[in-house]
Amino acid sequence: MSAHYSAELDGALPVVDRAQVLAGLCEILPAQAVLDDTERQRPFECDGLPGYRELPLVTVLPATTAEVQAVLRFCHQLGVPVVARGAGTGLSGGALPCPVGVLLVLSRLDQVLEIDADNLLARVQPGVRNLAVSEAAAPHSLYYAPDPSSQIACSVGGNVAENAGGVHCLKYGLTVHNVLSVSVVTVAGELLDLYADDMGAANLLALVIGSEGMLGVVTEITVRLRVLPPRTETLLVGFATVAEAGQAVAAIIGGGIIPAGLEMMDALAVQAAEDFAGAGYPRDAAAVLLLELDGDADSVAAELTSAENILQTAGATLLRRAQNEQERTLFWKGRKSAFPAVGRIAPDYYCMDGTIPRRAIADMLAYIAALSEEFELQVANVFHAGDGNLHPLILFDANQPEQVERAEALGGRILEQSVALGGAITGEHGVGREKINYMAAQFSDEELRLFQAIKQALDPVGLLNPGKNIPTLKRCQEYRAVRAQ
Numbered sequence: 001m002s003a004h005y006s007a008e009l010d011g012a013l014p015v016v017d018r019a020q021v022l023a024g025l026c027e028i029l030p031a032q033a034v035l036d037d038t039e040r041q042r043p044f045e046c047d048g049l050p051g052y053r054e055l056p057l058v059t060v061l062p063a064t065t066a067e068v069q070a071v072l073r074f075c076h077q078l079g080v081p082v083v084a085r086g087a088g089t090g091l092s093g094g095a096l097p098c099p100v101g102v103l104l105v106l107s108r109l110d111q112v113l114e115i116d117a118d119n120l121l122a123r124v125q126p127g128v129r130n131l132a133v134s135e136a137a138a139p140h141s142l143y144y145a146p147d148p149s150s151q152i153a154c155s156v157g158g159n160v161a162e163n164a165g166g167v168h169c170l171k172y173g174l175t176v177h178n179v180l181s182v183s184v185v186t187v188a189g190e191l192l193d194l195y196a197d198d199m200g201a202a203n204l205l206a207l208v209i210g211s212e213g214m215l216g217v218v219t220e221i222t223v224r225l226r227v228l229p230p231r232t233e234t235l236l237v238g239f240a241t242v243a244e245a246g247q248a249v250a251a252i253i254g255g256g257i258i259p260a261g262l263e264m265m266d267a268l269a270v271q272a273a274e275d276f277a278g279a280g281y282p283r284d285a286a287a288v289l290l291l292e293l294d295g296d297a298d299s300v301a302a303e304l305t306s307a308e309n310i311l312q313t314a315g316a317t318l319l320r321r322a323q324n325e326q327e328r329t330l331f332w333k334g335r336k337s338a339f340p341a342v343g344r345i346a347p348d349y350y351c352m353d354g355t356i357p358r359r360a361i362a363d364m365l366a367y368i369a370a371l372s373e374e375f376e377l378q379v380a381n382v383f384h385a386g387d388g389n390l391h392p393l394i395l396f397d398a399n400q401p402e403q404v405e406r407a408e409a410l411g412g413r414i415l416e417q418s419v420a421l422g423g424a425i426t427g428e429h430g431v432g433r434e435k436i437n438y439m440a441a442q443f444s445d446e447e448l449r450l451f452q453a454i455k456q457a458l459d460p461v462g463l464l465n466p467g468k469n470i471p472t473l474k475r476c477q478e479y480r481a482v483r484a485q
Contacts (some may be wrong), residue, residue, distance in 0.1 A: 005453070013466075014079055018057060021080055025060055025102070028070045031110075035059040044103055047090040049152075050434050051350070051404070056083070056097035063108045065183065065191065065219040072217065073189030075102055081466050082187075084156030084213040086126060089150045091351050092432030094162065098466055106157055111423045112136045120225045121180060126157020126218050130164075133223065142225040145172035149336045154481045160218050162430040163210030167261040168292070169334065170386030172226065174428065176209040183220035184208055187459045188203045192216070207454070212430050213465040215458045229294035232260070233304050234328045234409070237311050238285035238318030242266060245287035245388060246362030248314035252291065253358060254403045255310050257303050261292040262386035263335050266365065269342065269380040276341030280327075280336025282318045289385065290335055292328075338382045339393065346378070348394035350407045353429035354418030356388045367417055368392055375410040377403070389416075389427035416441050416483075438467070440476035441483075448473060 017292055020425045025034050035041050036058045046053045057080075060069045075082050081101030090097060110127035117140040130151040133144040135265050148154055154164070160182065165174045172178070181195040182205060194205040208215055239245040245264055252262065254354070265273065265281075267296045274281040281288055289311075294305050304321075311319055313388075322328035342349055356364050367382060372379045378395040392415055395474035396407040415425045415438045439448065451470045455462065 001040060004328060006395045012167075013098070014081065016057060016078070016080055020076065021056060021102070024072065024078070024477040025058060029062060030062055030066060031420055033061045033067075034175050035061070035064070039318055041103075042399050044085065044088070044097065044105065047085075047088045047093060047095040049091050049351075049432075051099055051398075052093040052096045054099055056103035059097075059105060061105045064186070065109075068104065068106075068109075068217055068219050069185050069191060070217040070272070071102065072106060073185060074183055076463065078187045081151070081463050082217075083465050084157075084161070084217045085483075086155035086161065087129070087153055088425075089154040090162060090430065090432065091353065092430040092434040093164075094430045094432030094465070094468060096210050096433050096468070101463075102468070104217060106217075107155070109157075113220070115140060115225075117142060117225075120227070122225055123220060124156050125220060126160070128156050129253060129254050130154050130156055130159055136157060137225050137357070138266050139408075140225075141159060141228045143228055144178070144223055145169075145226050146178055148177050149339060152384045154340065156221055156223070156297075157218050160209050160221055161212050162428055165384065165387070165389065167263055167290075167332070167384065169384065170262055171260045178208055178224045179204070179205070179221060181222040181262070182208060182218050183215040184218050186216050187461075187464050191219075198263045201296060201332060208234060210430075212432060212469055214455055214469055217464075220328075222319055227261075227299075230298075231297045231300045232292065232294040232328065233290040233291075233300055234322040234331050235289075235307065236280065236312070236318065236322070236331050237289040237291060237321045238282040239287045239315060239317050240285070240317050241288070242287045242365045245289055246317040246385075248289060248311055248316070248363065250358050250363060250400040251314050252307060253308050253386065255306060257307055257310075259291050259307075259386060259482050260294045261290065261291040262384075264288070264383040264385035265335065266363070266381040267340060268378060269338050269382050271374045272341040273334040273338045277334040278322075278329050278346060281334055285318065288302075290331055296408045302409065335382075338380075342380045342395070348396055348398040349380075350396065350411055351429075352390070352392045352411045353426050354390055354415050354423060355427040356421045356423035358385070358388050360421040361385060361388065361390075362421070362423060364390065364417065371410050371413055375406045377406055377410060379410070386421060387427070390414075414439065425440050433468055435474070436469060436471050437479050439471050439472050440479040445473055445476065448476060456482065459471045
């Protein structure tokens, strides 16, 4: 992983008059909202992928939409790059600062503006934590469905930027399926409102969601709320082999059951999570599934019986229902603690994010196991199994440079295999800096030109989050040439 911006990849960065930028920003914002020294900017040098680090020219923390507009308008006039940042929990280097640019931190825009229980919606600012939306809606027996594992810390604005999902996205969809409108500030400082029910703007809303700060800066989001289901049942299921667990996932969906959540963890992830959370996971299992059903009492009862029959037929060695809400919460605590739990068994880990067809889960896990032996690095696998979104955690020691290289190479092979199996190089973590080379593995030159045209139409000079997501065609040709050797 390259720790800094690469001139070879990004082209020449603009020449910026630092004194002029600082003076202008201090006229727009209060002095305490403009950080220009190394010590105060150091916490913002990377996101959740610390292999990429860079200090920005200056960091600003606006508190209102008007201040965001003023900053963008000022930077646009001077030709200064701008990178927007939320909570910094992203895992693809998407919020990596630009060394000659402004880092626009949105954490102070952190208000739940409205809970409209009658119309099942909430208006929030981008700095609101994902979990805080459900907490604010809970008195109305409502909740917000997308629930990334980092939901206690990640922001709704960051979820919009990456089109985040979570363990319940199989039934209730990703962020894009749960956002009704956004207010977005363009690179020139213009404020636009985009709505899902406006046929003229529907595609623009979907385009902004998942655009990783490349097309504008979101300052307000209206999200869909859902009524808490009358009944929820959660199953903890153990299997003696990974292949049987993978086949069970396909059998559940093939049986016409769409669970609220369907997660899979391999033996290494199970051991780590159990040591960390004490969730009651079977330590002797080669793989564990967590399956959750919700809805009205009768339909859940019928689906539960069908699911248990399918899982037993598929070879489950353990089949346990959560007996109460406390045990259900504990089951999910183990899964949502998997990332920090794995962090206890190695100095570092590299979290990948690819998506494959459900039918290929067993094959992919076998492939990853072979790569683990080839590169002599352990890999713990955590899947959003229902939609084929895999999160292999590659364990390594960052103090050993050759291990860093092997971890990156192993991760690249996983992404390439995801595409070869009919999947994609990312499910919810985004492309950012991490996967920019692998865009050439998934997309043709014609498709990449279309991405570039969209970017140019909305950000002609390329000031928003430069050097991310969309590779140059020259870079793609070099990547493909190397892979063809």
